[in-house]
Amino acid sequence: MNVPRRPFVEYRRRLNALxxxxxxxxxxxxxxxxxxxxxxxxxxxxxxxxxxYFGALALGLEQGYWAAITAISVSQSSYAEVRSSSRDQFLxxxxxxxVGMAVATLGHEHYLTYVLAVMIGMMLxxxxxxxxxxxxxxxxxxxxxxxxxxxxxxxFALFRLGxxxxxxxxxxxxxxxxxxLERHWFGEAPP
Numbered sequence: 158m159n160v161p162r163r164p165f166v167e168y169r170r171r172l173n174a175l176x177x178x179x180x181x182x183x184x185x186x187x188x189x190x191x192x193x194x195x196x197x198x199x200x201x202x203x204x205x206x207x208x209x210y211f212g213a214l215a216l217g218l219e220q221g222y223w224a225a226i227t228a229i230s231v232s233q234s235s236y237a238e239v240r241s242s243s244r245d246q247f248l249x250x251x252x253x254x255x256v257g258m259a260v261a262t263l264g265h266e267h268y269l270t271y272v273l274a275v276m277i278g279m280m281l282x283x284x285x286x287x288x289x290x291x292x293x294x295x296x297x298x299x300x301x302x303x304x305x306x307x308x309x310x311x312x313f314a315l316f317r318l319g320x321x322x323x324x325x326x327x328x329x330x331x332x333x334x335x336x337x338l339e340r341h342w343f344g345e346a347p348p
Contacts, residue, residue, distance in 0.1 A: 194234075197335070202232035205331040209324035218320055223300075227324025232332070239332045242289075243325035249293025250321040253278045254314035256294065257301035261310050271302045297321075 184191075205228035213221030231242040260274035275295045282291035297317060306313045 198232070198234060201234075201331055201335050202229045202328075205229070205232055205324070205328040208327035208331065209320075212323045212327060213320050216319070216323070218316055218323075220316070220320065221323075223317055223320035224324035224327065227321045228328045228331075229324075231325050231328045236329070236332050236336055239325075239328050243329055245287065245289040246293050246321055246325050247318075248287055249278075249282065249290035250297045250318050252281055252287075252290065253294035253297025254301060254318055256281065257298035258310045258314050260298075261302055271298070274298045274302060 206225035209224030209228040210221040213224040218224070227246055231239055231246055233239045233242060256278040257274050260270050260277065263270050263273075275298050278294035278298050279291040282288065282294050297314075300317060301310060301314050
């Protein structure tokens with residue numbers, strides 16, 4: 158008897174097959190085209206990181222490197238991919254920050270409260286069907302609960318959220334700009 162696969166299993170199988178095919182096509186490109194593609198991606202990421210970093214510093218956020226890290230981690234080759242990745246970063250940072258702050262009130266000096274906070278945030282993201290945001294939630298909780306900082310947890314969490322937002326916004330702006338340049342230079346529609 159043939160039991161139909163659950164829809165998400167079939168979706169994941171197809172997505173993995175598509176990713177494999179894209180990787181095969183990328184590797185099949187001549188070296189010069191691969192190098193140019195990677196160069197453009199690296200320029201896009203470093204420009205977004207620069208904008209995020211200096212934007213955070215200009216706003217008085219002393220740890221602008223979090224904006225740069227976010228910009229690099231969400232940088233993709235298309236605007237739609239950056240938008241999706243940025244959404245995951247933002248939602249994961251919010252959930253991780255809120256859960257981290259809430260659980261920290263139970264005793265942030267205990268490692269087990271940190272473990273509990275990471276698990277709650279990741280599980281909450283999963284229940285809300287925000288799977289990719291779960292990793293970011295765990296990372297944000299780790300930053301809030303394990304990275305030494307001065308001041309209140311809410312302030313620290315709010316600053317991290319601001320830096321994540323700046324980094325994601327910088328990546329979105331840079332990707333949109335690159336898309337417009339590509340359309341202008343090559344006559345292609347922006348992604």
